[in-house]
Amino acid sequence: MRRAVTWLDVFTSRPLTGNGLAVVHDADDLTDGFMLAFARETRLSETTFIQRATVESADYRNRIFSPPGEMPFAGHPSLGTAVAHARRRGDRVASYVQETRAGLQPVEVELAGSTARASMLQGPVHFGAVPDPERVAAALGLQPADFVPELPPQVASTGAPHLLAPVRDAALLPRLQVQPGVLGSLLDDLGCIVVYLTAMTDGGRVRARSFYLDRGLVVEDPATGSAAGPLIAYLHRSGVASKVEIDQGVEMARPSRLVAEIAGDRVRVGGDVVVIADATLTV
Secondary structure, three states: OOEEEEEEEEOOOOOOOOEEEEEEOOOOOOOHHHHHHHHHHHOOOOEEEEEOOOOOOOOEEEEEEEOOEEEOOOHHHHHHHHHHHHHHHOOOEEEEEEEEOOEEEEEEEEEEOOEEEEEEEOOOOEEOOOOOHHHHHHHHOOOHHHEOOOOOOEEEEOOOEEEEEEEOOHHHHHHOOOOHHHHHHHHHHHOOOEEEEEEEOOOOOEEEEEEEEEOOEEEEEOOOHHHHHHHHHHHHHOOOOOEEEEEEOHHHOOOEEEEEEEEOOEEEEEEEEEEEEEEEEOO
């Protein structure tokens, strides 16, 4: 069976920036092994597969695969998949509920040609461990004094656990020296997917970098929506901000912009999305 594939860049309005995503439509009969193999074939951080929902309150099921395996939840794959789904259905403005392994997430979409604006309510926030700053610093080539004293590194999740690590100065971010073995051990011990380093800028915005391990190699993510949600929850709890714009991917020449804000007892994360290609999967 031939299946449509939509290729998008998420958290950007400019093609070939932001975070790339491939979305495979009508994927109900694809095996887990095939989906994982195709995700590795795309060489993207995530590839998604749209299937029929298994619960009545959801509009579709979103299976999210990275090269290591299936993920319970992720930010840019959620927004990009909703845009691809709306575009294929011909919905210019739409509200969907997607089903992921982490639960159900409402997603809002507004299309304008090949570009779109999308946002989502992420799951309830859960705060976890506060690791030793010395250990976090050692994994990143930093000093413990480089972290913000009032915002110590902490694990937080709105669907997937991330290690948040605010630093004092955005000038520290380009100078990171990530140590793969130390970072891998740290993330494994904390049960985290990603370490998310952030810094407030003079203009009140946030600069961010995000790192994870793929088969022992350090990988940087150009836009991490699933970390932006926990970040705004953390900043709000600490009295710092209830809404932020986040610039990420700058060091990778894949500039991205994410907007994260408090929405009642949840967090909302959104941004622009641009479609860059339509294709057909024939295998």
